[in-house]
Amino acid sequence: MRQVPNIIVTGTPGVGKTTHSESLAERTGLRHVSVNQIVKDKECHEGWSDEHQSWIVDEDKLLDVIEEDVKAGGCIIDWHACDLFPRSWIDLVVVLRVETSTLFDRLTARGYAEAKLQENLDSEIMEVLLEEAREAFDEDIVIELISNTSDDMECNVDRIEAWVKQWKLDNAP
């Protein structure tokens, strides 16, 4: 039984997963597990997709690579997908959401090509990742948080930090 919870921070690229995860890690002492970085560093992929402008992720290899770390607890798993992670690993799934115009600005600033930009805007509008999270995990561990402004982020991080504190009390040995 882990002493510190594992949290997934998910959502469409550009919603603020990395920014939230870093801030939360600083506040709580939990570890930021950037799946993007791990996929690249540990080569958990089967090459680069020109069509999607992203790595073709080898999910089995990725799970093998992070398993030991995640099973120890205390991970903030930052990725735009969540349904590959075993339910038993996860205590909270945070789905970040953003207004379309704000997402447009963030992804444009990132230099996304037209097709990739549109694909991600559509995904956010259609609530694809929220739906994925609700299908993959118990609904009562999935929370949807708005991430349009710095104030939203501050509020979200406060809320998750409070949740972590309570989880530790509830699960104290």
Ligand code: DAT
């Ligand atoms: P992700 O990891 O989901 O791709 P990010 O954390 O890299 O997103 O954020 C993308 C950009 O948007 C980055 O410049 C920080 C900014 N940003 C993210 N969330 C924000 C928020 N709630 N308020 C203001 N800016 C935000």
